[in-house]
Amino acid sequence: MQNQTIPKKTILAIIGAGMMAFCGVLTETSMNVTFPTLMKQFSLSMSVVQWLSTGYLLLVSLTMATSAYIQRRYKIRSIFIFSGVSFIIGSFVCAMAPSFVVLLVGRLIQAIATGYAIPLLFAIILQQIPVARLGVFMGLGGMVVGVAPSLGPTYGGMNTFLFSWREIFWFILPVVAIALLLGAFTIPQKIKTRRDTFDFLGLILLGISFFLIAEGFTEAGNFGWLSIQFWGFLVAGLVVIGLFIYHSLHSDRDLLDLTIFKSPTFVLSIIPYFLIQLMNIGISYLLPNYSQLVFGANSLVAGSAILLGSLIGAIVQPISGRLLDSHGAGYPIRIGSVLIVVAMVLFALFGLHLTIPLIIGFYSIFGLGFGFSFGNVMTNGIQQVPGKLQQDANAAFNTSQQYAGSIGTAIMAAILTSSQQSDSHLSQAVLSARGGDHDFILLAILAVTAVMLILINFQKQAKTSQA
Template sequence: MEPQKVAGKRLVAIAAVALMAFIGILVETSMNVTFPTLMRTMHVSLSTVQWITTGYLLTVALLMITSAFLKQRFTNRQLFTAGALLFILGDLIGALAPNFWILLLGRLIQSGCAGIAIPLMINVIVESVPRSRLGFYMGMSSLILMIAPASGPTFGGLMVALANWRLIFWATLPVEILILIFGWNALEQYTPTKAVKFDWRQFALLAVAFVAIMLGVNSLTTAGWLSWQFLGGLVLGIGALGAYVQVAKHSDKQLLKLEIFRNPIFTYSFFAYVILQFCNIGINFALPNYAQIVVGATSLIGGLMLLPGSLITAFLQPWFGHLLDEHGAKLPIMLGSSLFLLAALGFTLWGQRLTVIMIAGLYIVFSIGRSMAFSNTMTNGLKEVDLSQRADANAIYNTGQQFAGSLGTTILAALMSSVKGGGLSYAAATARGSQLAFGLIALLGIINFGFYFVVFKHQKQDA
């Protein structure tokens, strides 16, 4: 009979990796509230400064491509240590950065922590937790993926209020050192490692695809939809993805095993999952900047207004997982998607005249709905994958959600900056652009209902 409890040492290991993942994701969005300040002091535009977040997420996505390889090649303890050391090094570079480009370098190095810790956290849970408790623990891991980026602006705003943006780096440095000390001895190895080779050609093709698409989308703010920069980036990115598919078909060492997508439940769950993450990271970028540029709020208020939604969601997250364990995936996913869409329509309707109170209220509904659907979408998709493919499915989920997050930041930044001229002030133009961004989120919420319809149509047993 399968055990119903998780051993104490394994709980410590899960907690340590979860804390590392939380810190790694927290700093993803903690710099969002500093963008207006960095734009003034470092003389960069919004489309440039957003690379502080976009570059971080893009690097995490590229690292996650390798997560299945890393799991086979290195022990959990080695990966845990590497993630902590990358964070510490990047933290120091960011804290001491004399200009924007050194700051960006520190952020790219620091992102290695999240790129390693997120898949490590999920792999440790999947391998050490009984199936009957998987919904609860996967729900808690999804809590990390949802609450950390939502809490980032609040944390960043508080650090700026206490001192300046550099405190974001100094404050997290001792925490990461303690996590390394706390968790190093608890990490165990559940599966043997093996000396597998890494296919650099596949990685290069995926890297070119991701970077080309991101650069193309980023050019929208300055070059436009019909520019050679945008269209060229898309063509190069799609071409590189096509080349990867052809190379992977003839390789027995695929970085991302495409045959998993033959399972329609996994595939459409994945599509819905990345859309939710696109919207989550995008709106966590948009709202603090909207509050500061349009409403005139401080960076502290811009961060704190998201805190109620984050705290309420954190409190409810175990219940979201419990709903799946007790009632199946359809109830929490469809209820969460409905709340998500309701909030997105509210943001769109009042997009040019939002107040801090309105933003905080709508964000509570948005956060609850998005979190309820997000965690259970991933768990439901993973349950439909054979155990031997779980690590690869995990790599695909995590790569997709990080790349979607970086796209969310870039596209929403482009839309917020897209309205120009007409005698509008910068604040009024940003408000109109933000309404377009919120409208995109609402449209994607509607599209997700179509994906879920296909998922539950194919799912023989809603469990």
């Protein structure tokens, strides 16, 4: 069973979808390292410029929330072609943007493309790959969407240092074009499409809640964590989420089947997955900006500081997927989550005394832990629901992954911004170091929370299997 042959056409389809997803995720964080440059060029604050990432991730999240419906309604090859064409258009708009607003519009067009490309990658894997080899291929998929955010700052920093931020979009275009051609001729259609009624109200409620919560964290950076602006947006966002849940449970229209959350082991998988991705995107945003603001490093050095850890995470993901296939999910996920805790605790302990070598070393430990845990948490979580709900589980995981990135960026930026504004008598380098240290402490707390939930989850899964 382990050696079951997979058709070459399926492999090529996965490669095409993987390339498209990789390009989309790469651009998520490639702009983070350009923020100091963009702040000067457009005369804007960090809280405004960071919407290039936060807004992008918000729209990706919303698009992904519709992916289960879209995959049931349209052929996945048609969705893929739409995604590729949208990405190319968005890249052209960004590369030629004369103003920040136009740049943001281009990013949002790219966000729609990415929001459909990533779930398609996992949909092809789940539909076409035998269960006995699912861990390896899901690991490869996790490698694409998990490691590309960490490679983004290196790619963005290199282009900004050697050329300009516009080359970030020009150089990605040929890869997207190749992916589009490859996927258009190879992506199979296994599931019949059907015409369901789309839940527009549910999508609107979800979009409003996502925006309100993200904006709340942005406002915290400007007005403080005890401000009415922060708590007002946060509480309003949570209320609208409650309305979304109530509406979804009482509507016969189709968006996302929330019955997947009736499984405790699914919930105990998706929450740690959310936290791990929040840490991943958050620290991928924080470290390049920390290096520039505190050390005065150029964009190339700042982006390259996390390259080794990214490569380690990339190499480990498919290997850890093979461990899942052969030894079960608990073994690699437990190892990975503990390594993430170790890395985040080290960052917190050395937060005010970091150097580039220490960043490289600590982030390499994080990359190793991320590679062992990230893709496997998703694989294990999707396997906790019936086969007919796996499209919805896939959509839920991908939506949570991207929204986690949006929230992670917003929180890291808010803490950094509030620290920079806290004392006019100290230099921005000192204040940025303090803000970074507070970020690291928060990330360490989240890492401990994630590992506790993971341990509880496997205890529940063990009891379920014995029953």
